[in-house]
């Protein structure tokens with residue numbers, strides 16, 4: 001292809017990783033690169049993200065700062081300053097705290113923020129539109145690589161061609177399947193119940209993770225507001241078989257179940273949003289690329305939310321792919337060439353596998369009530385709390401701050 005011709009990258013999927021990648025590429029290359037995001041969900045605006053919030057690690061926050069959207073989001077982002085971990089049964093009268101993280105990623109920089117999804121997606125969409133990303137409310141149904149382009153068919157019957165297709169179309173990615181990329185994975189017999197809870201007393205920026213026999217119950221601090229002045233997001237893991245009974249009794253019964261797990265430390269509780277239940281699974285694509293196609297976000301990997309790292313992996317993928325494509329374009333090279341996609345896969349594969357294995361192992365270790373396992377893990381948590389170096393390692397990993405990580409995650413320009 002003639003190097004002066006405008007190239008195009010199409011991102012299928014307007015989730016947070018897909019929009020972040022599109023914005024990064026368009027900001028870096030301006031008119032030299034056409035960037036199109038296709039997603040039928042764009043037709044319904046941001047409403048589907050209402051009531052969801054994510055723990056965004058320091059690396060993701062630095063990337064949002066670099067992309068110029070953090071100022072617009074920070075009013076909906078609560079820093080997590082401290083995390084307390086306890087391991088007990090539901091019936092235990094007290095829950096001793098075994099492990100605390102009261103450390104910043106770097107001096108004065110919280111290791112994560114709880115960010116509400118709707119304002120974050122709204123800020124990404126506005127910045128994409130302002131930068132000149134085409135936002136197209138249709139899906140991609142077929143992709144056919146032919147020479148230096150990939151020909152795409154949209155759900156409205158129109159076609160489009162690009163140098164690179166990024167499949168950011170979620171865990172059940174049809175584009176991944178159509179490209180013949182295998183998937184290794186399993187379902188957990190658990191669901192993640194998500195809700196926003198209002199409470200009487202301030203949380204002080206502290207997150208809690210109670211390891212209960214059916215799975216972790218996380219309380220994550222949100223920006224103040226709501227009926228009682230203070231709010232937290234909960235991610236409550238339960239056996240899927242028990243979810244209907246736990247949530248089926250109406251809001252008062254649901255709140256009573258939440259109170260049994262939440263405890264009374266933050267005073268009176270009200271339900272502000274939710275609950276919604278999400279079946280949990282682990283999955284990893286056998287490859288992160290095919291001819292002129294790269295997988296991004298949950299299309300490439302799905303992990304247990306025990307450590308709140310699924311989206312963070314997707315953001316790290318967006319930063320890495322943006323870098324590989326940018327490095328190629330700056331040299332006048334083809335952004336969809338095998339070398340470019342290989343560099344992306346090489347950068348992401350090991351870290352993704354390591355994080356997936358860690359979250360799977362943690363979930364297996366903690367979602368059990370067997371006494372020897374409980375004793376061993378409590379000893380393990382106590383040890384970690386006493387070893388500042390090991391704790392720093394956890395925090396470094398949780399905040400996605402790798403010394404040699406993608407430039408955007410380190411707060412640098414692409």
Ligand SMILES: Cc1cc2nc3c(=O)[nH]c(=O)nc-3n(C[C@H](O)[C@H](O)[C@H](O)COP(=O)(O)OP(=O)(O)OC[C@H]3O[C@@H](n4cnc5c(N)ncnc54)[C@H](O)[C@@H]3O)c2cc1C
Pocket residue numbers: 012013014015016017018038039040041053054055056138139140141168169170171174175192193194235278296297298299305308309310311312313314
């Ligand atoms: C209970 C729970 C709690 C979690 N908490 C956290 C947390 O605190 N921190 C964290 O980092 N992660 C967390 N995660 C993980 C996080 O939710 C996901 O990793 C993230 O939302 C994945 O984003 P995505 O854009 O890849 O996929 P999705 O959000 O599934 O988006 C895929 C998009 O693709 C679109 N699409 C589908 N098919 C097509 C097509 N053919 N063409 C075009 N578009 C298409 C869809 O409409 C959709 O908009 C949690 C997950 C769960 C289940």
